[in-house]
Amino acid sequence: MTTTLTLAKAMGAGLRRALADDDRVLVMGEDVGRLGGVFRVTDGLQAEFGPHRVIDTPLAEAAIVGTAIGLAFRGYRPVCEIQFDGFVYEAFDQIVSQVAKMHARTNGKVRLPLTIRVPVGGGTGAAEHHSESPEAYFAHTAGLRVVEVSSPQDAATMIRQAIACDDPVIVFEPKRRYHAKGEVDLDVDLAQATPMTSARVVAEGSDVTLVTYGGLVPVALDAAVAASDEGVSVEVIDLRSLSPIDHDAVAASVRRTGRLVVAHEGPGQAGLGAEIVAVATQRCFFHLEAPPVRVTGFDIPYPPAKLEGPHVPDLDRMLDGVDRVRSGAPALEEVLG
DSSP: OEEEEHHHHHHHHHHHHHHHTTEEEEETTTTTSSSSOOSSSSTTTTHHHHHEEEEEEEHHHHHHHHHHHHHHHTTEEEEEEEEGGGGGGGGGIIIIIIIHHHHHHHSOOOOOOOEEEEOOSSSOOOOOTSOOOOOOHTTTTTTOOEEEOOOOHHHHHHHHHHHHOSSSSEEEEGGTTOOOOOEEETOOOOTTOOOOOOOOEOOOOOOOOOOOEEEEEEEHHHHEEEEEEEETTTTEEEEEEEEBHHHHHHHHHHHHHHHHEEEEEEEEETTTHHHHHHHHHHHGGOOOSSSOOEEEEEESSOOOOGGGHHHHHHHHHHHHHHHHHTTOOOHHHHHHH
């Protein structure tokens, strides 16, 4: 069945399908039950499946994830909701010390089919601790799968894929995209769907490869349209999976275009852009016609809401990145250095 849904509603529909398909699936977090979640992603799920499967928890992120570890250990498939990105650090030790390592620590005897949902990124003018981009911390941690959705269809499908996965998965959900609408097929066969580990070309082009993910995908698509008005053909890749990264898809595009721009909201220092550029340079060195360019958030604590506009890469900064990689001009950080 195909219908039009916002990304938030599509995520909720995916959760509903997973709860209906498997009695071992539990949803847990602050206000996910009676309130329906801070962004109403879980609206109606507790009334439909009961408080024993859609569980309101205390405001204690470490306890939420720690409890989920025990449940996963006993065969359940818990889905934790962290209300905002800046509060996932309260559960950081549980995630990187326990969730990520349990499989290896037990020599493969224990699997943790645990999903952690995290609203992420800026663009909503929220208060401190509510607009961060912590994805690099988790992508750096072996033992975790990390994905970020950008469309309602991916929200509905990838949350089901994450829950069905026997490995722990962190699902980042860009807050600025929660109200974005799109066509959603709720009956996607997971066995036939694009794997959540695969990147997707969302706009074809031949002059520049622009790689991004999450909330910046629509900005990149706008940049591709604006560049085409000046005769520049930009290929946009929605990375989708941040760990593992689909380096094959990036390399295949860069070998055709010869130029690479990577854009993300997180700081450039040790960010995902650095990893993508490094691997693409190794794989495509003799195909590159100019040094790759990163367009990122700045290396500062996330600014107050009224200053986030210049911090989050926008259309102008992406187009500047495209211009710089076409001209072969040094990257901004090299100029500042």
